[in-house]
Amino acid sequence: MKLTILGGGGFRVPLVYGALLGDRAEGRVTHVVLHDLDSRRLSAVTRVLAEQAAGVPDAPEVSATTDLDEALRGADFVFSAIRVGGLEGRANDERVALAEGVLGQETVGAGGIAYGLRTVPVAVDIARRVARLAPDAWVINFTNPAGLVTEAMSRHLGDRVIGICDSPVGLGRRIARVLGANPAEAWIDYVGLNHLGWVRGLRVAGRDELPRLLADPDLLGSFEEGKLFGVDWLRSLGAIPNEYLHYYYFNREAVRSYQQADKTRGAFLADQQARFYEEMKRPDAAALTAWDRTRAEREATYMSENRETAGAGERDADDLSGGYEKVALALMRAIARDERTTLILNVRNQGTLSVLDEDAVIEVPCLVDANGAHPVAVAPLPDHATGLVCSVKGVEREVLAAAESGSRATAVKAFALHPLVDSVNVARRLVEGYTDVHPGLAYLV
Known part of the structure; x- marks a missing residue:
């Protein structure tokens, strides 16, 4: 089986390859193609992978190319982890926003919009090429902003593109661990958008253990989110938010x-x-x-x-091991071998959240099998969460519209409507600042 990794010179690629090295089952990935525009980075990462594979029998073959079409042809799975504009672009996203007194984080607020505006056109081109050159391939998207990019690609690939993120996985793992439960045996009631979701329950053997956690201040304050958000706020919410909601609640x-x-x-x-x-x-x-x-x-x-x-202090050692590569491998296994499993993924809504349309990409538990990922029915969100989800999804739709039309006015609208941008004038200056530093936004007129 052939896996193509777009952004193959990226720093986190060895995590994916390390996961593949531990897979010995029939139908596993046997050939990994790394694609990147930077041959120097490709060479560096290829060396890391070679050292990882040393002494491992039948390690997946690795090849590298800067030719996108060559990388895609014959792929069974395409893992997209590109960074349009590189880390210099991310630093500029942060700098321009902070100069205006608003958040510049890469997926949240002004920085996420800027990143999305320059990434969506590239992701759409990739989706069209996959549809033409590898129509039977499944695309696993980790490119940020993951929900937005997955939705852009889904307009050309339908349900054959699935977005992944390690944040919900890590959150569920931490909650299960503090409750003394096995994460693999727990059902995590999680719902929202990428980097904008809440754990509302954690069921073990049919019993929801989250109320026990919320009722115990010492237990609740003992793990990352308890330290980050504070015990009183989590008890007020009655849920455990994704860590990225800290940017909203403590902006x-x-x-x-x-x-x-x-x-x-x-x-x-x-x-x-x-x-x-x-x-x-x-x-x-x-x-x-x-x-x-x-x-x-x-x-x-x-x-x-x-x-x-x-005042949360240092991260716990157990939280330093990543996790998105495990999600990617579990997703590929489930589809390729029909090994049915449940994963929290970014997929088209399909009626799961009634406040959003069918094609809106959301982040929820999904049943995965050979036919792809199927969102599980979830209870409605409370009003405060519904308002935030609908507001941010509306912004994402404006980003998609701006990327498709090249409309500068629509880009301004996307910034101005975001809950973390507090002025239309600030939105206008953000668009000016970002177009000044990002050649990839020259299409906005």
Whole structure:
């Protein structure tokens, strides 16, 4: 089976390959094609993968190419993890927004809109090529903003594109762990959009254990989200929000913390990864060791500004292991082998949330089999969550409309309607600032 990884020179690709190395079952991936526009990064990541595969019998073959059509032909699965504009683009997203006093995070608020505006046209081109060159392939999208990009691609690929994210997986795992339950045996009642969802229940053997967690202040304050949001706020919500909702519930504090930081997250990662890829220019460099060291630092500093604002302290060691690669592998196994499973995924709504239309991509538990991912029926969201979900989905639709039409006015509308952008004039200045620094937004007129 052939897996094509778009963004194959990306830093997190070894996580995916490491998961594949542990899969010994029949029908596993036997050939991995890495595609990237940067041949230097492709070479570096290929070296890391080669060291990972050393001594592993029948490790999946790895090849690399800068030719997108060549990479897609004959693919059974396409894993999309591209970053349009690179980390320099992410740093610019943050910088322009913070200069206007609004959040610049890569998937939330102004930064997420800017990232979406320059990513959607590229993702749509990829979807059209997949439809033409590999019509039977399944596309697994991890490209951010994941829900928005998945929806853009679904307009050309239908349900054969599925978005994944590690945030809900990590959240469910932490809740189960603190309750003394096995995450693999727990049913997680999670619903929302990508980076905008809530755990409303966690069932073990048919019993919802979340009320027990919410009733125990010590237990509730003992894990990441309890520390991040505070016990009182979680009890008021009656649910455990995705960590990215910290940007909404504590927006003023988050913006201030980001403005006071020595470097934005994007600038930090750009410098960090530049050192890694520079080190990989040395033929004698231990590629896997260098990658592992850099990855550990990356994971330890994840959302550090938010944790500092909340006084949450350092991340627990169990939360430093990632997880999206496990979701991707479980998804491929379920489809390729009809190994039925349940995963929290980004898929078309299909009536799951009545407040959104059929084609709106949402993030919910899905039953997965050889025919793809099927969203599970969920209870309606409370009013406060419904309002936020509908508002942000409306913004996503304006981003898609702007990307399709090239309308600058529609781009301004997308920014202005976002709950974390507080002025139409700010929205206009954001569009000016982003078009000044991003050549990929020159299409907006």
